[in-house]
Amino acid sequence: MTSAPMNRRKFVALSGLSVTAAALSGCGLLGNKSGGAGDEKAINFYHWRAEDKQVFDQLIKQFKAANAGYDVTMTILPSQNYQSTALQKIKDGTAGDVFTAFRGAQFEQIAKAGVFTDLSGATFVSNYQPHVIEPGAKDGKQLGLPYQLVFNMPVYNVELFDKAGVGDLPEDWKGFLSLCEKLKGLGVAPIAFPGGDAANAGQLFNCMVMNEMPEADSCRKIEMGKAKVTDDWFLRVLTRYEDLATMGAFQEGSAGTKTEQAIQMWAQAKAAMLATGTFHIGAARQQGAAFKVNLIGPITTDAGKATYEGVHNSTFILGVNAKSAKQEAARKWVEFLSGKPAAEAYANGTVQHLTVKDLTYTNADLAATAGWATRKTLLAPRFQFDDLDIRNAVENACTQVATGTAKPAQAAEEAQKIISQRLGTS
Incomplete structure (x- = not known):
């Protein structure tokens, strides 16, 4: 994660990956059966983290040096393409002897298709923290190993917070709005939002729903038709978004801001917070960000009413392809990644917290935010949705209010219509 800014699409287009136009268009993937040359020790690793390519290249060299005759090639797609097309690419075994999956909808789809090899009996599973790899388990089997422990909450510029006179982080909604006003006084956008x-x-x-949900699975209940986005609790969430929009917490033109632009704003200290998560700290460093960072979970409740301080997610789920004829080599690569030396090299090289036990973080950003692993955080509720159309409808309602294109009640009604149609209850 160094050098000049480069978004994922440009990276894939320009790098020396084994990704062809045919692969991206769905016409085919690299080589013969996954792994390329038919060699039982040559496997293909299929994932979406283009920004991690240099680190993975080094790990592959180390893997090959330690395991004579083995080889790993990579196929990397942009995350959006990966989410929509990965299953069809891996289920026939022509790519992804080892693959990755997003927590939630994609994991469930791949599990249902029977593409995960059960790793429950593998000795290297014990290298992981049990409570954070649960998103890779289903029906009593450890189908995949969530590799990354990410915090899906705003990251902030410590220097701007100090300059604005921010001491302790706010513990209620009024305090958070006051924080945003102080940051506006510096002439910067309080929050860079990729609307x-x-x-x-x-x-x-x-973060906006973590302390507002009446039940731990309220988002899942929306998808099941047992709750609605027109319910009082969700309307209150939308009202919080409206508060932020009204007081100008987001940058001008946020409705059209792409993620790369939001990262750049934050990296250039034109915004104090980046409303995504720890997974974009490395990208900001690529773009020259030199300030200290930390995390903040906006508390939407009154003082003393919050249950959670922030949000975490276990994702980048490593899986061995049950359709692959190269099970032994695939397991060997996953075992290598699961070892402490490789995990520490990956974590510190990519600025990613991991789920592997007892790692030492030498990266300053990881060290600064590592304490959040022991704080009261909620498993990211947006991934309770397995139906992406419903999730998109719910989140789009929030974005519309945040960007000033709809009022809370209007956005909720429109979203609920889509949800009801999807559920067949309209």
Whole structure:
């Protein structure tokens, strides 16, 4: 994660990855059966983290040096493409001897298709913290290993907070709005919000609902038709978004801001907070950000009423492809990544907290935010939705209010119509 800014699409287009136009268009993937040359020790690793390529290249070299005759090639797609097309690419075994999955809808789809090899009996599973790899388990089996422990909550510029006279982080909604006013007084946008990118505009949703949901699975209940976005609790969430929009907490033109633009704003200290998560700290460093960082979970309740301080997610779920004929080599690569030396190299090289036990973080950003692993955080609720159409409708309602294109009641009604149609209850 160094050098000049480069978004994922440009990276894939320009780098020396084994990703062709045919692969991106759905016409085919690299080589013969996954792994390329038919060698039982040559496997393909399929994922979406283009920004991690340099670190993975080094890990592959180390893996090959320690395991004579083995080889790993990578196929990397942009995350949005990966989410929509990965299953069809891996289920016939032509790519992804080892693959990754997003927590939630994609994991469930791949599990249902029978593409995960059960890893429950693998010795390397014990290398992981049990409570954070549960999103990779289903029906009593450990189908995949969530590798990354991310915090889907705003990251902030410590220097701007200090300059604005911010001491302790606010513990209620009035305090958070006051914080935003102080930051506005510096002439910067309090929050860089990627309203033009649905995948990341929805990250703020996690914190906005974490202390408002009447039940731990309220988002799942919306998808089941047992709750509605027109319910009082969700209307209150939308009202909080309206508060932020009304007081100018988001940058001008936030409705059209893409994630790369929001990261750049934050990296250039034109915004004090970036409303995505720890997974974009490295990208900001690529763009020259030199300030200290930390995390903040907006508390939407009155003082003393909050249950959670922030949000975490276990994702980048490593899986061995049950359709692959190269099970032994695939398991060996996952075992290598699960070891402490490789995990520490990956974590510190990519600025990603991991789920592997007892890691030492030498990266300053990881060290600064590591304490959040022991704080009261909620597993990211946006991934309770398995139906992406319903999730998009819910999150779009929030984005519309945040960007001033709809009022809370109007946005809720429109979203509920889509949800009811999807559920067949309209």
